[in-house]
Amino acid sequence: MEFVFKIITALVLLLANCTSGIDIDINDEDSICNAAMKVQNGTWNYYEGTKYGGTVGMFASPNYWWNAGEAFGGLLDYYIFCDPENEQLESRIFDGMYHQAGENYNYIPSNQSMTEGNDDQGVWGMAIMEAVERNFTNPDLHSWLEMVQAIFNTMNARWDTAHCNGGLRWQIFTWNSGYNYKNSISNGCLFHLAARLARYTGNGTVYVDVAEKVWQWMDDVGFLTEEDNGDFRVYDGAEVDDNCTAVTKLRWSYTYGVFMAGCAYLYNFTGDEVWKTRTEEIVDASLSYFFTSDKIMQETTCQPHNLCNNDQRSFRSLFSRCLGLTKLIIPEFKEKIEPYLEASAQAAAQSCSGGTDGMTCGEDWSTSGWDGVYGLPEQISALEVIMSLVVKEPLTVATGGSNRSDFSAGTDSQDSVNKNEITVTGKDKAGAGVLTAIVLAILLGGSIWMIF
Ligand SMILES: *[C@@H]1O[C@H](CO)[C@@H](O)[C@H](O)[C@H]1NC(C)=O
Ligand SMILES: *[C@@H]1O[C@H](CO)[C@@H](O)[C@H](O)[C@H]1NC(C)=O
Ligand SMILES: *[C@@H]1O[C@H](CO)[C@@H](O)[C@H](O)[C@H]1NC(C)=O
Ligand SMILES: *[C@@H]1O[C@H](CO)[C@@H](O)[C@H](O)[C@H]1NC(C)=O
Ligand SMILES: *[C@@H]1O[C@H](CO)[C@@H](O)[C@H](O)[C@H]1NC(C)=O
Ligand SMILES: *[C@@H]1O[C@H](CO)[C@@H](O)[C@H](O)[C@H]1NC(C)=O
Ligand SMILES: *[C@@H]1O[C@H](CO)[C@@H](O)[C@H](O)[C@H]1NC(C)=O
DSSP states (O other): OHHHHHHHHHHHHHHHHHSOOOOOOTTOHHHHHHHHHHHHHHHGGGBOTTSTTOOTTOBOTTSOHHHHHHHHHHHHHHHHHHOTTOHHHHHHHHHHHHHTSTTTTSSOOGGGTTTOBHHHHHHHHHHHHHHHHTTOOOOSSSOHHHHHHHHHHHHHTTOOOSSTTSOOOSBSSTTSTTTTEEEHHHHHHHHHHHHHHHHHHSOOTTHHHHHHHHHHHHHHTTSEEEOTTSOEEEOOEEETTTTTOSOBOOOOHHHHHHHHHHHHHHHHHHOOHHHHHHHHHHHHHHHHHSBOTTSOBOOTTTGGGTOOOTTGGGHHHHHHHHHHHHHHHSGGGHHHHHHHHHHHHHHHHHHOOBTTTTOBOOSOGGGSSOOSOOSHHHHHHHHHHHHTTSOOOOOOGGGTOOOOOOTTTTTTSGGGOSSOTTTSOHHHHHHHHHHHHHHHHHHHHHHHHHHO
16 A cells, blocks of 8 residues: 555656746746746645634644744735735735734734744744835734834843843743743844844834844854854754753754844944844855755755754745845845845746646755645745845835834733733633643543553
8 A cells, every 4th residue: 555655656746847847037027926926826725814714814734823924924025026916915914914913912812822932923023024114004003013013022021031141932931842942043033123123213222232132142152153164153042941051053044044134134224344244154154054055945954854844844934035135235245145046946936846736836946846845834935035036125214114113012011921821811721721631631541542
């Protein structure tokens, strides 16, 4: 049976490879947008919000809440850069993003308290910041800017000096595993949002200080290092139990991306050369670690061994978005970065030749065809690397962006507190208890069954 299955799989792959992927003429914006249109179309196959009984703003399992935040940032870019007349697309994106804002409009919806960490809130923050900088239609009650400010303030209030001399923990809620871990992506999101808010509002008072605080701490604790050969590294994180001394030395593309683009925004806003130097160090390290010798982007820590999980398979989407923003904001780096994005976008589009629609994207872009891996992560990674070729100047208040701003948004909400017992209602906690009970019951039930 398994043998037959293998043969069928091989045939399907063979057929898929015969049908050609999407071609891109990198010098023609219409060609780029046409490729992007096909890829973004595929992302909606995983969307729950238009299905009967589905939740607006959510994508199908195994995609988590944070993957939706990732996806909407890319879909919004696609709408703005390629398809601004498409009103149906606009309202779908608007509804999805606004629906998940949560009771306090800070992207901590109480029913995500079983999964949401600082990095998840931060990635949603990046999508909402995209809406700010692209002048996306504002909701009536709170502007996108006010909501990013609320995200920033609630994250920053969780800064925890009790362990490791500072830093954000990975998780917001004490009951989630990973609460005792401090990681680079959570801190990177805070850094990144601070940098973009400073540049957008033109008010660096708090934002630049926070960005400097995060960078300094990341450096002190050894999450940012420079190897003897000059190679700059951003490591994954460390446990608080031993004061962050045992650093997990894994490298992920999106972590490099959020720090890289954050540095670029800070350079643009402050004009301080130190941020330009830091941007360049991360750009160089990224181009050497996250690309093949043919300049094709890959998630190097897991992909060559086929070990990437659903989350990791999506990291290149944010990485691509950040590379695109960086080359735009510091034009001197354009020449260096662009060949990598061009080669990767073409290769990614070639991988989009699988599935029943014949244009489902794959994970390994260096195989010149579909590799049989598919899902929301593959669609959004391909989408964003293609979009990075047509990225447009992010607005600021000074260049015509909306000034509906609230620097203290979110500060009156309990959602900032680390040990978040107060705002979480009895119902949610009861829910967590029931879930634990069910898991236990299954485990115990299973072992009892085995005894008999
Ligand atoms: C995707 O493409 C199909 C076929 O062209 C079209 O019918 C459908 O409306 C598109 N869906 C979206 C969400 O763009
Ligand atoms: C969770 O909360 C949001 C509002 O914050 C709500 O719209 C949604 O239906 C709820 N349920 C799920 C499964 O997300
Ligand atoms: C914990 O680590 C921080 C940062 O590396 C350091 O400044 C601090 O002295 C350490 N504290 C203890 C108790 O070891
Ligand atoms: C910041 O960006 C703007 C527009 O993107 C550009 O005009 C300006 O020269 C940049 N500033 C610096 C210091 O690079
Ligand atoms: C934006 O609003 C702030 C206060 O709300 C004001 O001080 C600032 O001048 C405004 N900026 C612009 C460009 O309108
Ligand atoms: C932003 O959107 C508003 C409202 O839709 C519009 O009036 C304004 O001209 C736009 N600004 C820019 C710079 O596009
Ligand atoms: C600048 O930001 C600070 C702190 O976030 C705030 O208190 C102040 O009102 C802001 N200034 C303006 C002109 O908006």
